[in-house]
Amino acid sequence: MNQPAFHEPGLFEVIRAVLRREITLAYRHRGELINPLMFFVIVITLFPLGIGPELNTLQRIAPGIIWVAALLATLLSLDTVFRSDFEDGSLEQMVLSPQPLPLIVLAKLTAHWMLAGLPLILLAPLLGYMLAMPLDALPPLMATLALGTPVLTLIGAIGVALTVGLNRGSALLSLLVLPLYIPLLIFAASAVDTAASGMSITGHLLILGALLVFTLTLAPLAISAALRISTT
Amino acid sequence: MKEFFAMGGYGFYVWLSYAVALGGLLALYLMTRGCESRVKRQLEKRLRLEQRRKSRDTTS
C-alpha cells in the first residue's frame, strides 16, 4: 500500500461534476447565453417583415420558420461548446482522462442543452402565437422541440468536434451539419403542420423519439472519436 | 440527319444533357491529367535539386 489512497470517481459522480462545471462556467458568462436566444427571436421577427403581415400566410409557414430558426440558433450556440475547453487545454484532459469520453461528452451536451435548448422550447409558443398559429398547435410545437432540440445538439456537436481545431470553422460547420438536420426538420415541421390542422401527431412524435434515441446512442461515440482526432 | 438532331422537338434538352454528362466526365479526366503532370513536374524538380546538391557536396 505504497500508493496514496486515490478515490476513483463513479460514473454518476463524473456526470455530476461535468454538469456542475459547465453550469458554473455558463453562469460566469451569462451574456453569451442570451445571444442565441435573441438570434432566434430576431430571425423569426424578420419573416413577417419580409413576407407581409397577412395572418393566413404566416400561419401557413410558421412551423417551418420556427423550426429553421431553432436549428440555426442551436448551431450558433453550439459553435463555442468545445472551443474554450480546446483553447485552455481542458478538452485534452477530458480526452486523456480514464473516464469514458462519450459519457463526459454526453454530460457536457446535457448541460449545453439545458442552457440553450430549454429556453428555446419555452420561448417557442410565444413566437408561434405571434405568427398566428392556432392555440391547439402550440403544445405539439413544444413537444416536437423537446424531442428535436437534443437531436440538433447531438448532431451539431459532431460537426463542432470535427472543426474545433480549425481557425475559421464556423462557415464550414454549417456546411457539414445542416444537410444532416434535414430529416429532423421534415418530420418536426410536418408534425406541427398536422397538429395545426387538428389531426393526431402520435406517429410523428414516435418517429422523432426514434431519431432521438438513435442519435443519443450513436452521436456521443462519433463526437468522442472526432474529439480524439481534433486534439492530437 | 436534320431530323436526328432535332430529336422530335426535344433536341435542345437531349443534346444539352448529353453535353453536360460527357463534359463532366471529360472534365474529371482532364483534372486527373492535370494532377498527374503537376506531380510529375514536382517530383522531377526534387530529383534535379537533390542531384545538384549531391554533386556540390562531392566537389567541395
Add this chain to the structure above:
Amino acid sequence: MWKFIHKFASPKYFYNISGKILPPLGWVTLALFIVGLVGALFLSPPDYQQGESVRILYIHVPAAMLSMSCYVAMAITAAIGLIWRIKLADIVAWAIAPIGMTMTIIALITGSVWGKPMWGTYWVWDARLTSELILLFLYLGFIALQTAIEDTRSAARASAILALVGLVNIPIIKYSVNWWNTLHQPATISKMGKPSIDASMLWPLLIMIAAYMCYFAWITLKRSRCELIYRERNSSWVKKMVKEAS
C-alpha cells in the same frame, strides 16, 4: 487472406498492379461508351409517351446510380483507412470524393433538363432531385473538411468520421424526403412513374451503366495513383522510379 490484403495495400504493389490494369480498363470503358451511345442515340426507339426526350434516361440513370454508390464506396474506404490505418484506403476515399460529386452534378443537371419537357419547368422539388441535391451538399462538406485540415492524416480521419455519419444518415434522408414529397405532392405534376422498361431500351441502359462503372473504376485508379506517388514522394521506390523515368 490477410497477407494478401496487406500486400495489396502496400503502396508499391498497388501502384504496379493498377498500372497493369489501367490501359485495358480504359479501352473497355471507351468501347462500352461508344456502343452504349450508339444504342442510346440511334438504335433504341423513342418512348410512346415521352418521345425522343427519353434518351436522356441513358445518361441520367447511370449517373444517379453512381452518385449514391460512390458515397457508399467513399465512406467504406474512408472507414477502412480510419479503423485499420491503411494509407491507401485514405487515398482512394480522397480520389472518389470529386468523382462522386461530378456524378451527382451530372445527375442533377440532366435530371432537371429532363424535367423541363416533362414537367414544364427545370426544377421541381421532386423526391429524387431533392435527395440528389442533399447528396451534393454531403459531398461538398466532405471535400471542404478535407481541404480545411492541413495535416493529411488527420484530414483523412476527420472526414472519414463525417462520411460515416453521412452514410448512416443517407437512408434516413432518402426516406424522409420521399415521405415529405408524397405529403406535399401537388396535383398538377404528372409523375414520371416506373413503366416496365422494354428490352430495346434496356440493353443500351445496361451498357451505359456498365460504361459509367468502368469509367468510375478507371478514373478512381488514375486519381489514386497520382495522389499516391505524391504522398509517397519521400519513399525510396518513388525516388528510384522518378530517377529511372527521367
